[in-house]
Amino acid sequence: MGRTVSDLASSDRRAFLTATAAAETTAADAPVPGGTPPAPPAPGGAPARPADGTEAARHADRELRELLEEVDPGRIEDTVRRLAAFGTRHTLSSQTDPEHGIGAARDWVHARMKECARASGGRMSVRLQSWIQEPDSLVPTPTRITNVLTTLRGTSAPNRVYVVSGHYDSRACGAAAADGDGPRVDDDASGVAVVMELARVLAVRRTAATVVLAAVAGEAHGLYGASHLAGELKAAGMDVQGVFAVDAVGGGAAGEAGAAEAGGAAGDGARARRAVRLYAQGAPTGGKDDSPSCRLARSVRDAAGDTAEVDVRVVHGDDRDRWAGDHVPFLERGWPAVRFAEPGGNARRPCDVDHTARVARVTAAALWTLAQAPGAPAGVQVRTDELGASAELRWRRGTESGLAGYEVVWRGAAEPEWTHVVEAGDTVQHTVGLSGDDVFFGVRAVGRNGLRSPVALPARPR
Known part of the structure; x- marks a missing residue:
């Protein structure tokens, strides 16, 4: 069983890309890395050749392996523990207390992301995306909501965008109840830890396309943070070709219980600890496995095969019954978007940081491969x-x-x-x-x- 952390522990394209370039960043350039997924067989059974010979593919494979080796479970554990230590990250909790509440969590994530960006030589920038959410059924008074956005600008295709998000807000016994602690290490400190680790390993690299790593808020109150980000990208005319919502991915420690919840047989705990669900919306008509999101999921599964660490179980559907994740606002705008989530979906479960690191590597492999490959025709x-x-x-x-x-x-x-x-x-x-x-x-x-x-x-x- 892996190491665990418990809840019981304490306007146009240019405008969008320019807005992301306002952070302090200073480091040397790095070579352009890449990765290559396995190709399907050519007619007659021969494998398809890489377009530029085998040497380019070997180099891409080597760069991808180096990136994945840098993903550090210890750093992921530190991030999860620190987010839990704020006591609560409820959207309606304090925004001014320096040690407790969502404001303290926001400021800490922002500071850590800026530290990552300083190693990028100006390619990565960090900003706070804030707005006032007007009252609704779960928000009793006008409330400031803030996303922490980290953007690695693409070198050759900056308008082609891939988004990875985790929500740093949490909830206690109810979405409208701001009182009481709700650390929620799995839901979704685990996802935010993945996003922050990706920022660290990508900061010293270049990607052809633009990558947005988003720690969003307001998820428990109506996907507000993801909706605001998706709206800004749409207004800016960005070509969003893939969105990964990483939400509750620390469930590997569930063991036998997780296997049972996921429909597995007794004794399947070890396999369950290496599984993650990938929700991909099917096509509204015709073949349900040919939607843009399902095609994106295939790319993820190919990349996961290279890492040989996680059993990616693709589920053809928006999300679990009665659930909606931060990928949904992107689906609503017509973009391919998928959600990583643990089998069983028990938000109060402890966080297995080793499993979370495995999911981080799969996400990194898929993101890196897509961002370095050309865009879809x-x-x-x-x-x-x-x-x-x-x-x-x-x-x-x-x-x-x-x-x-x-x-x-x-x-x-x-x-x-x-x-x-x-x-x-x-x-x-x-x-x-x-x-x-x-x-x-x-x-x-x-x-x-x-x-x-x-x-x-x-x-x-x-």
Whole structure:
């Protein structure tokens, strides 16, 4: 069993990116790292080759391994214990007490994130995003809510954005009850610890796309913090291609109880301690596993396979019954968004920091791979000939400097995963000698570093 911490322990694109650049940051540049997920088999059974030969892929793999090795369970434990020591982080608790309440937690997270940013040489910035929330059923008086946003600006695709969030607010016996302590080490000091550890390991690195690491507030009162962040990104016209809400991921210490809650058999405690649920909204019509969020989840699972540390159990749905996480406001704006959560979902459970570190590595692997790969292709269409014996796919070429070309993938109509891939090269069309009635097609971009974007599905002409 891992180390545990218990609850019982004490306006436009430029404007958005410019606003994130107001922090004190000072360190030397670092080489551009990367990582590569496994590719599906090519027709005939041969694996697909990286677009720029094997050496680029080896370098990307090495850089990813180095990043994952830097994730430190001890630092995650320190973060969880410190957040619990504020007693409560309830949205309606004190914002001025220096030792107790949500204001003290906010200031501590902000200070620690600024320390991380100082190692970035100006690439990472930290800011407080504050607003006054007007009264509603759970907020009796106008209340200031503040997100702590840490942004690593992308080097070649700054308008393409990936978000990782954890909520630093907590609750006691009720959302409207601000009195009484509610440390909530698992829900969600564990998620905030993941976000803060990612900030530390990414600060000395560069990413092609922009990464926003968000410690949000107001989650227990209506997802206010996530909604405000999503609204700002939408107003700024940012191209959000992936959102990861990390919420209650310290449940590995649940052991047999966690296995039972997750539907496992007796004796499955060890496996449960290495499991995490990944909620991915299915498509509203048609194949439920082909939504943008499900395609994002596939990328996470591929990255998790590289780490060999966590059993990522993809659940096709927004969230658990009667629950809604901080990924939902991003889904509502049409962006791919998923939520990590422990099996069983018991928010009062102790936090297994070793398991939390494993989830941090999986999140880091997926985030790093996506942020270093090209963005998903846009404008994908498929047209079949009159006889239906072949299909022509077309797409718009991306403008990112690291783009090497594209791959066309397909699978049988009854297959859950992509089974075939063919290199299309640096072009905007490719014809496959297969009927679109028999298979599903997709297109993905490939970088010079061998990294691949999530698959984009074609829009069929009416």
